[in-house]
Amino acid sequence: MTVRVNYQTTAVIDVDPEKGFTELCPDELPVTGALEIVPELQKNHTKGRLKLVSRDLHPPKAAWDAETPANMLEPVGLPNVDIKWNRHCVLGTTGAELLDGLPPVLEYDFQVNKGMDPDAHPYGIFFHDSADTKTTGANEFLQFHNIDTLVVGGLALDFCVKTSVVQALNLGFTVIVNLASTRAVLPDTVDSVITELKEKGTIFVDNADEILVEKLA
Template identity: 50%
Template structure:
């Protein structure tokens, strides 16, 4: 087996019931222990955060206006303000390392006209790398264990990006939570079709690594 990395995707309070006015994902505040256990199976640990300004072009103040299409190059849907630096929603979940203590860390969506989902690129056209792929390649990583928030958006997109870059990807479902059952089901199908392996439990992740 080659070198294994673990990736915590946007495991932030803004995607949990701790911040009900942002994008609370049911159970989003319950995954820190599963992410830490997943990281214990890996040699390297990477993480990402959404880091959005309040004046972002895609922000809507009324939740009813969420998920409407936008005709912008790098923001495809409207969303409520979330994960604004300096607010509680920007913080990682309690129990996770500080960003500085990861081996590699990404802040994404900092510019007001950018709303990327995946951890590998800053733009929707995937022209501007965050450096994650390059970091993993430089350290001879061949397998990435993935968990985080939310399954149907940022986790899915990151998994598809990593697969296109040639990595083996194991999605640890106990370390993920999703927004809606329908879109989570679609995301699982897309990830499997892309060649990702889905493991519900840490034991299943270990079995796949040992196979």
């Protein structure tokens, strides 16, 4: 399918496109095929007037750190930490760097650094807490610039991308997810995630070429 967007009222969001989610950092959270999304993220950037990026930017020790990889996904039970993860995307390490081929962070129009508090591991770009009450400022930035449509990609589909999409929908945005620009931590969940997000109103395209841009005033 194809979908048309107004360039002036569309923004592009790269959710956590970091090396810590790739095979470049095998002891962190490598997502199969993560390095393949860069060309599609680059194409996404041509679809909207503004570009936003979020990054997991974690401390060296945090409440979600798994003792071993076998402990990953075990429940933690804190208000803003749901489950354990391998240590990943720590500030100052390779894992926190953006994927090669993407713009430097400061060339994006807006950035969100999340998970800097060791007792909070948010997934979405819009809020720093699990209850969606502590804003990151991304929504306010988009509203100020009269953005109504978002093109979303990044890592990973079943966690941070999914949460960012749900938050955006709840905030009233039209959301388009380019499937070629995202991958899942747990590939077996992809179909269920897509079904759930479609039911909430998300538009999916197979690649960026299916997003047709109209440069209206």
